[in-house]
Structures are given as C-alpha cells and as structure tokens.
Amino acid sequence: MNEELIIGIDRLKNPSLNKSTAFTSEERDKYKLHGLLPTAITTQDTQLKRVLANLHRQESNIARYIFLNSLQSRNERLFFRLVSENIKEMLPIIYTPTVGEACQEFAHIYQQQKGLTLSATNRGQIKEVLQNWPHKDVRIIVVTDGERILGLGDLGANGMGIPIGKLSLYTACAGIHPEYCMPVMLDVGTNNVSLREDPLYLGLTQKRIQGDEYLSLVDEFVQAVQEIFPKALIQFEDFLTPNAYALLEKYRKSILCFNDDIQGTAAMALSGVLASCGITGHAFKDLRLMFLGAGSAATGIGDLIKLALVAEGLTESEAVQRLWFVDENGLICKERDDLMPHNLPYAHEQPMLSFIGAINHFKPHVLIGATGVGGTFNSKVVKAMCKHNEHPVLLSLSNPTSRSECTAQQAYEWSDGNVIFASGSPFPPVTIEGGRRFIPGQGNNVYIFPGVGLGALAGDASIITDEMFLIAAKTLAKQVSKTELLNGTIYPDLDNILDISLLIAEQVATYVFEQGLNRSPQPGDIKKVLQDMMYNTIY
Numbered sequence: 001m002n003e004e005l006i007i008g009i010d011r012l013k014n015p016s017l018n019k020s021t022a023f024t025s026e027e028r029d030k031y032k033l034h035g036l037l038p039t040a041i042t043t044q045d046t047q048l049k050r051v052l053a054n055l056h057r058q059e060s061n062i063a064r065y066i067f068l069n070s071l072q073s074r075n076e077r078l079f080f081r082l083v084s085e086n087i088k089e090m091l092p093i094i095y096t097p098t099v100g101e102a103c104q105e106f107a108h109i110y111q112q113q114k115g116l117t118l119s120a121t122n123r124g125q126i127k128e129v130l131q132n133w134p135h136k137d138v139r140i141i142v143v144t145d146g147e148r149i150l151g152l153g154d155l156g157a158n159g160m161g162i163p164i165g166k167l168s169l170y171t172a173c174a175g176i177h178p179e180y181c182m183p184v185m186l187d188v189g190t191n192n193v194s195l196r197e198d199p200l201y202l203g204l205t206q207k208r209i210q211g212d213e214y215l216s217l218v219d220e221f222v223q224a225v226q227e228i229f230p231k232a233l234i235q236f237e238d239f240l241t242p243n244a245y246a247l248l249e250k251y252r253k254s255i256l257c258f259n260d261d262i263q264g265t266a267a268m269a270l271s272g273v274l275a276s277c278g279i280t281g282h283a284f285k286d287l288r289l290m291f292l293g294a295g296s297a298a299t300g301i302g303d304l305i306k307l308a309l310v311a312e313g314l315t316e317s318e319a320v321q322r323l324w325f326v327d328e329n330g331l332i333c334k335e336r337d338d339l340m341p342h343n344l345p346y347a348h349e350q351p352m353l354s355f356i357g358a359i360n361h362f363k364p365h366v367l368i369g370a371t372g373v374g375g376t377f378n379s380k381v382v383k384a385m386c387k388h389n390e391h392p393v394l395l396s397l398s399n400p401t402s403r404s405e406c407t408a409q410q411a412y413e414w415s416d417g418n419v420i421f422a423s424g425s426p427f428p429p430v431t432i433e434g435g436r437r438f439i440p441g442q443g444n445n446v447y448i449f450p451g452v453g454l455g456a457l458a459g460d461a462s463i464i465t466d467e468m469f470l471i472a473a474k475t476l477a478k479q480v481s482k483t484e485l486l487n488g489t490i491y492p493d494l495d496n497i498l499d500i501s502l503l504i505a506e507q508v509a510t511y512v513f514e515q516g517l518n519r520s521p522q523p524g525d526i527k528k529v530l531q532d533m534m535y536n537t538i539y
C-alpha cells in the first residue's frame with residue numbers, strides 16, 4: 001500500500017510512519033492528524049530527551065526493557081535513534097543480560113506480537129503462514145526454537161525475545177532497515193515442565209518434537225523461506241548444540257544461512273585473541289588455547305581458530321595440538337567414550353586430566369569459557385593461568401551475567417591486575433586494591449553478526465562461508481586502538497559499532513564478489529551500496 005495514503009489514527013498507530021508530536025503543521029493537514037495530537041510541535045531531539053528521561057524513571061532493567069519494547073511498537077525511528085545514539089547504555093537492556101530475564105518472563109510481560117511464530121501445528125502450512133508476515137521483502141531472519149536460550153536452557157516459546165533482540169541489533173548496529181528483518185520462533189514444544197505448567201505460558205504445552213518429526217518441520221520452514229523470501233539470510237540462534245550442528249551441516253552449502261552461536265561467536269573470539277597478541281607480544285601462530293566447555297560456542301571458536309592457524313602455515317594436526325577442551329567430565333581426550341561428533345577432532349592422545357591439571361600440563365596462553373555455568377573460573381583457575389603467563393587472556397563468554405565463568409572484578413583481583421579479560425555480558429569498570437582501574441571489554445557476537453549479515457545482503461550472497469567469519473575477525477581485531485591495547489582492552493569501543501559493522505560488511509561483500517558467490521551483478525562501488533542501504537532514524 002502507498003504509505004502516503006495511510007492517514008489519521010492509522011498513521012499514528014503505524015510504528016514505522018509515526019512521528020507523534022513531531023508531525024509538522026503541514027503533515028498534520030496532509031495526514032488529517034489535527035486533534036489527534038497535542039498542540040505543540042516538537043523536534044525529534046525533544047522527543048529523545050523525553051523518552052530518555054522516562055526510561056531513567058524506570059526502576060529495574062526489566063521495566064526499562066518493557067518501556068523500550070513499547071517505544072519500538074509505537075515509534076520505530078525514535079526507538080532506533082535512542083538505541084543507536086546511546087548504544088552502551090541500551091545494549092544491556094535490549095540485549096544481554098536483560099534480554100535473558102525478558103525471555104524468562106516473556107509470557108508475563110507480553111504486550112504485543114513482534115515477530116512470526118511458527119508452531120508444530122502449522123506443519124504443511126508454513127508457506128501460507130510466512131505469507132501472513134506484513135513485509136514482503138524480508139532479507140534477514142533470526143530463528144530460534146528456544147531450546148538453549150543464552151545459558152538459561154530450554155525456555156520454549158519464551159525464547160522469542162532473542163530473535164527480536166538480535167534483529168534490533170541488526171538495525172541499531174548495522175543500519176539494516178527494520179522492514180527487512182523477521183524474527184521467527186519455531187515453537188516445537190518445550191521440555192521445561194515449569195513453563196508447560198505456567199498458566200500464562202504462550203507456547204505449545206507439549207514436550208518438544210524430536211528426530212525426523214523435528215527436522216522435517218525445520219526443513220519445511222527453510223524451504224518455504226526460499227520460496228517466499230528468496231533473498232533472506234537465515235541466522236540460526238540458540239539451538240541446542242546437537243541440533244545447531246546438524247542444521248548448519250545440512251544447509252550451509254546450499255542455503256544462505258549461518259549459526260551465530262557457532263560461527264559469529266567464533267569470529268568474535270578469534271578477534272579478541274588476535275588483538276591480545278598486540279598486548280602480550282606473542283605471535284598468534286605460537287599460541288596455545290584452552291576451552292572450558294565443549295558445546296557449540298567453544299568448538300565453533302576452536303574450528304575457526306584452527307582455520308586461522310592453518311592459514312598461518314600450521315598443518316591441521318599441528319593446529320589441533322594447540323586447542324584443548326575441558327567439559328564437565330574433564331579433558332576431552334581419546335580415552336573418553338561420551339564425546340559428541342563435534343568434539344572428536346579435538347580428542348587428544350592424552351590421559352584424562354582435571355581442569356586445573358590440564359592448565360598445568362598444557363600451559364595455555366588463552367583460556368576461553370563457554371560453559372553456561374557461572375563461577376567456573378575460580379581463583380585457583382585464574383592463579384594457575386597467572387603461574388604460566390605474565391598476561392593470561394581470559395574470555396568469560398557465557399551469558400547472561402549470572403552465567404559468566406567469573407566476574408571482571410574477580411578476574412582482575414585474582415590476577416593482581418595482570419589478566420587480559422573480556423566477558424559475553426558487560427561488566428562495569430573495575431578498581432582493584434592499590435587503586436588500579438580496568439575497563440573490561442565485551443566479548444560478544446554482536447560485534448560480528450550485524451556486519452556479516454549486512455555484507456551478505458549487500459553482496460546478495462548465495463551462501464555464507466567460514467572465510468567470511470575469518471575476514472570479519474581480522475577486520476574487527478584491527479579496530480582496537482593502540483590506546484585500548486595499552487589499557488588491556490581487546491574489543492573496540494561499542495560506540496563505534498556502526499562503523500565497525502560497515503567495515504566488516506564491506507570486506508565480506510568484497511569477498512562475496514571475488515569468490516563469485518553473488519546472485520546479482522557486482523555494483524561499481526560497494527561502499528556506496530552500503531551507505532545507500534543505511535536506515536535513517538532521523539525525521
């Protein structure tokens with residue numbers, strides 16, 4: 001429908017067209033808005049001040065989340081301007097850690113549908129349901145089935161908060177127009193009994209469907225997307241690790257898709273490791289790395305680091321010798337018979353060791369936590385890392401904050417300020433005994449997926465490859481300034497996230513054209529294509 005024909009109350013109720021009190025006198029004439037708004041005509045700047053002040057009136061993060069959620073439903077451009085101009089303040093509300101709480105409370109704070117719900121009861125009709133979506137040119141889909149929401153486990157249909165949040169970041173951090181974005185919840189039931197028994201729960205109150213029944217439903221969705229939204233990139237998010245790998249392997253070579261927890265996370269972690277070499281003076285190709293946790297996040301990182309080491313001239317088996325994994329049962333090694341397929345390449349010929357035993361045996365330079373279990377880096381762990389390194393690198397990646405392997409305060413205190421630290425969810429600056437102050441970085445895939453998605457979109461890519469994540473990691477690492485490195489920070493300032501995403505997108509799109517992965521003709525100037533695509537939040 002021609003947007004100019006949307007008038008009166010319908011214009012005010014349309015979040016993408018609504019300017020509320022900023023509608024000018026001429027617009028009020030044209031769109032028949034007189035009487036439907038107060039007399040004063042305000043600027044968007046004044047509106048920004050008002051919403052920010054009202055946000056600050058809210059007394060808890062979940063109240064701030066609900067406030068922002070309502071703003072997004074009322075006035076999209078104001079919401080995205082508020083978020084992108086105050087990204088460091090807004091990220092912890094619309095994303096981790098508060099988005100975790102919002103998912104846990106999803107059914108209790110629900111106000112209005114955002115995103116598309118596809119339920120197991122829609123089998124056979126997924127195409128028709130996709131056609132109910134109000135926008136016809138979808139380019140980015142973030143889909144979850146809610147089974148591994150951050151480190152919070154199976155949250156069933158409540159997991160919808162994650163695709164909504166990730167897609168808000170596509171707009172706020174990479175300028176992708178909200179109409180290109182479609183959050184999807186594949187509601188296949190939940191094995192979380194307390195949710196099934198919650199009278200307010202909004203999903204299917206049955207156990208999860210599994211096996212072929214599950215895979216064929218996902219397949220119906222993926223194939224329907226190819227038909228209804230043929231240009232759309234599918235980002236798989238927060239699937240349980242075995243499904244995450246199974247779906248990625250099934251579709252990565254033929255469908256435009258990636259798994260953010262495996263591949264996006266990997267690029268973010270690799271970038272941090274590369275940047276850390278600028279502080280420690282180690283050569284990347286000489287590093288030894290250990291992981292606590294051996295799920296999709298940890299092995300995804302391992303796989304990309306292996307690729308990066310091979311690109312530095314190591315053989316694949318030499319690269320594997322640099323990567324050691326420990327899970328709840330101890331070291332991933334050949335003698336174990338309980339390993340999942342994605343662990344097998346990293347099972348070393350080595351007798352079983354405990355976590356601390358493995359640190360002391362292997363003496364890693366870098367320790368990466370992706371367990372989903374808070375407190376698993378205790379003082380003994382941090383001190384063991386310090387015994388072997390002047391400046392150990394510690395990435396405590398689990399989300400939300402309650403699941404972080406350690407806090408920033410603990411990491412700096414236990415290491416006497418010597419650790420190079422970043423965490424998946426943000427921690428405030430830390431001052432340790434003696435008055436030394438540290439600003440911990442945030443090691444989160446938000447640095448990667450918006451740029452990679454935008455690059456794939458600008459290049460009209462047919463598939464996403466691991467090389468794109470390697471490119472994204474290297475581009476991101478170069479954005480850390482000398483001053484940041486001197487301060488022990490290995491991720492660039494989040495205030496620069498839009499520029500960073502644009503740089504990543506440019507590199508990814510360039511690669512797409514170089515490799516002939518583009519589905520449309522190559523434009524003359526990629527930078528201009530990206531600039532022209534930028535969503536304008538200002539009215």
Ligand SMILES: NC(=O)C1=CN([C@@H]2O[C@H](COP(=O)(O)OP(=O)(O)OC[C@H]3O[C@@H](n4cnc5c(N)ncnc54)[C@H](OP(=O)(O)O)[C@@H]3O)[C@@H](O)[C@H]2O)C=CC1
Nearest residue numbers: 150151241293294295296297327328371372399424444445
């Ligand atoms: N910062 C970021 O950008 C990202 C962070 N993450 C976070 O990573 C975490 C893990 O995600 P994912 O890999 O998908 O989850 P998984 O559940 O697949 O993996 C968790 C791994 O940790 C192991 N583990 C559990 N408890 C312990 C313990 N006490 N000691 C040692 N190992 C343990 C598990 O072993 P076992 O199987 O034996 O239980 C498993 O190998 C989540 O919290 C998620 O939020 C994920 C993506 C991005």
Ligand SMILES: CC(=O)C(=O)O
Nearest residue numbers: 150238261399444445
């Ligand atoms: C950040 C993210 O993707 C996760 O914790 O799952």
Ligand SMILES: [Mg+2]
Nearest residue numbers: 237238260261
């Ligand atoms: Mg995730």
